[in-house]
Structures are given as C-alpha cells and as structure tokens.
Amino acid sequence: MDKIDSLKLYSAILTKAKELGACLAGIAKVEDLKSAPSYTVAPVMPDYASVGANKERLDGLKHGEVKWPEDARSVIVVAVEHPEDKLEMDYWYGSKDPIGNRKLIAVVKGLLEWLEKDYGVSGFHLPYHVERGGIYLKDAAVYAGMGCIGKNNLLLTPEYGSRIRLRGLTLPLDLPSSGPNSFDPCAYCDAMCNKACPQNAFRTQVYTPEQHGRKELPGRIGDYDRTICSIQMKANEDIAVLEDVEGVAGIEQPVRVVKYCRICELNCPIGKGQLSRSRLDNIYSKYQSWPV
Numbered sequence: 398m399d400k401i402d403s404l405k406l407y408s409a410i411l412t413k414a415k416e417l418g419a420c421l422a423g424i425a426k427v428e429d430l431k432s433a434p435s436y437t438v439a440p441v442m443p444d445y446a447s448v449g450a451n452k453e454r455l456d457g458l459k460h461g462e463v464k465w466p467e468d469a470r471s472v473i474v475v476a477v478e479h480p481e482d483k484l485e486m487d488y489w490y491g492s493k494d495p496i497g498n499r500k501l502i503a504v505v506k507g508l509l510e511w512l513e514k515d516y517g518v519s520g521f522h523l524p525y526h527v528e529r530g531g532i533y534l535k536d537a538a539v540y541a542g543m544g545c546i547g548k549n550n551l552l553l554t555p556e557y558g559s560r561i562r563l564r565g566l567t568l569p570l571d572l573p574s575s576g577p578n579s580f581d582p583c584a585y586c587d588a589m590c591n592k593a594c595p596q597n598a599f600r601t602q603v604y605t606p607e608q609h610g611r612k613e614l615p616g617r618i619g620d621y622d623r624t625i626c627s628i629q630m631k632a633n634e635d636i637a638v639l640e641d642v643e644g645v646a647g648i649e650q651p652v653r654v655v656k657y658c659r660i661c662e663l664n665c666p667i668g669k670g671q672l673s674r675s676r677l678d679n680i681y682s683k684y685q686s687w688p689v
C-alpha cells in the first residue's frame with residue numbers, strides 16, 4: 398500500500414470505529430509495542446494468578462509473554478466510555494460480560510466485517526486475556542496516541558480521564574501510528590487517585606528499574622501492587638449479592654452482580670463529568686466492603 402492509501406485507510410478506520418460506537422480509537426505499530434514497558438516488564442515480574450488472570454495459558458506461552466498473530470503489523474485500539482452516571486456499564490452480571498465489554502466486542506466485530514468487505518483485509522480480534530492471546534492494551538493505547546499512563550496506573554485520556562475500557566484488533570498492514578503524545582496531567586497533581594485507594598495499593602515502591610530493566614513500571618514508579626489491589630477485587634466478589642436486574646440483555650432471573658473497585662479511576666478529576674464529594678461517597682459505598 399502506498400503512503401496516500403495507508404493514510405486514507407488510517408483515517409477511514411478511525412472514523413468507522415466511532416460510527417460503530419467507540420468514543421476513542423487509535424492505531425499503534427506492533428514493532429513499537431514489542432519493546433513497550435508492559436511487554437518487557439511483565440515477563441520479569443513475579444507471576445500473577447489472581448483475579449483478572451486466565452488460568453488456561455496458551456500452550457508454550459511463558460508468564461507475562463504476549464503471543465502476537467504472525468502477520469500482525471498494526472493494532473487498532475478502541476475505547477468505550479464508562480462514565481460515573483452509568484456505573485452498570487462495568488458490572489459483571491453472573492457470568493455475563495459487562496455491558497461496556499459487549500459494546501467493545503460489537504465495535505471490533507463491526508470493524509473486522511467492514512475491513513473484510515470493503516478492503517479485503519482480514520484482521521484478528523484480540524482476546525481480553527494476555528494468557529489467551531491478548532495484548533497489553535494500556536501501552537497499546539498510549540502508543541496509539543489516546544493518552545498517558547496516569548499515577549493511578551490506568552490509561553488517562555484528556556476527554557474521559559481513565560473512565561474508559563479498551564479492546565483491540567490486529568491488521569497485517571503497516572499503518573501510520575497515532576501516538577504517543579505529550580499529555581501528562583499527573584506531573585502537576587498530588588495523586589488523589591492513589592490516596593483514595595481503599596487497600597493502599599500504592600503505599601510503597603515494590604518494583605524497581607534495576608530489577609526490571611526500565612523506569613516505566615506499574616504505577617509509573619513501581620508503586621502499584623497488583624497483589625494488594627486483587628485483595629479488594631476478591632472482596633468485591635465476596636460481597637456480591639443476587640439482584641433483580643432490569644434492561645440488561647440476556648438477564649431474566651436475579652443474578653449475582655459483581656462491582657469491581659474503580660476508586661483510583663473515579664477519583665481522578667481529569668476528563669468529563671467531575672464528581673461532587675457526595676456523589677463520590679455514594680459511589681464508594683457500592684465498591685467498598687469495609688471502612689478505610
């Protein structure tokens with residue numbers, strides 16, 4: 398594909414992703430991602446097998462390693478907003494995917510069908526779990542120009558803060574990359590996101606540049622401890638109760654609704670819809686199982 402054609406396709410993909418329901422979209426090069434922070438650091442961190450990890454790793458895959466599709470050259474990252482006035486977008490209803498994830502899946506499927514039909518290009522729908530063939534989506538989103546990694550260890554975007562969820566697909570085409578950029582509001586912020594964590598998961602530096610070979614670590618400086626964060630996630634699972642749910646496709650009976658913690662995400666003032674203190678307190682009560 399020549400340069401003009403790849404620029405036209407690049408722009409058409411981003412437009413189509415938004416038509417299909419993405420609030421943000423961007424493109425990153427696979428070659429750049431192979432040396433991005435999570436891709437080089439995760440394999441040398443201690444293995445993680447708690448909430449959010451899939452126990453069934455693809456054959457031959459080492460812990461933290463990413464299995465790229467052989468022909469993958471570019472990653473399209475799409476995002477869907479999970480605003481604080483629609484907390485249910487993030488809830489797990491029994492074994493059903495959250496509403497937001499279902500929306501993301503529909504966007505990716507729509508893009509793949511359109512690319513095949515209009516351009517004769519076959520892409521690959523990346524699974525969510527890295528252990529099952531997925532990739533580290535936050536780094537991909539940074540390289541795709543969607544934002545930076547905040548001190549809350551999440552992708553932070555100018556438009557929505559961290560209140561978005563991500564999914565991706567790969568293409569066998571070299572497309573222009575839309576990032577990274579210089580957006581970094583955390584440089585001037587005293588990190589209320591970290592202070593609000595009910596488990597104090599950012600209490601101390603647990604990963605160092607010397608041990609991990611680079612300075613971009615979990616929580617930026619190595620102070621986000623996923624084993625502590627997962628204690629809260631397990632507590633959220635334990636306190637989930639049967640609820641009558643209305644208006645969620647596929648749910649007819651009362652189901653256990655798991656509301657995973659997102660306090661470090663919601664406590665950041667960046668992006669749309671800044672929260673009043675009373676609304677924050679109301680939200681906290683839904684996630685916390687004990688007082689801080």
Ligand code: B12
Nearest residue numbers: 434438448449533534550551552562563613614615623657
């Ligand atoms: C496993 C997992 C979990 C586990 C373990 C988390 C972990 N970070 O290890 C648990 C269950 C604890 C968890 C918790 C949460 N998760 Co989670 N999780 C994942 C998953 C599947 C893989 C993440 C992973 O293993 N990362 C590898 C570890 C080693 O990296 P890391 O801790 O993120 O640290 C790296 C970055 O900080 C990066 N980095 C640091 N500085 C810089 C600078 C630059 C320039 C760059 C490029 C990178 C970079 O380098 C670090 C490694 O050195 C992803 C989905 C996916 N496929 O990517 C979702 C994902 C990251 N989770 C997400 C969310 C929202 C959450 C929660 C809020 C829970 C919730 N309600 O959904 C919390 C937030 C915790 C936090 N503050 O980070 C979203 C993030 C969206 C966003 N806005 O960023 C993702 C992308 C899923 C999604 N559907 O969109 N999660």
Ligand code: SF4
Nearest residue numbers: 547583586588590665
């Ligand atoms: S509250 Fe938001 S802007 Fe401030 S440090 Fe945390 S993530 Fe960055």
Ligand code: SF4
Nearest residue numbers: 594626629658660661
């Ligand atoms: S998701 Fe909750 S427990 Fe985990 S780091 Fe954020 S605030 Fe702390």
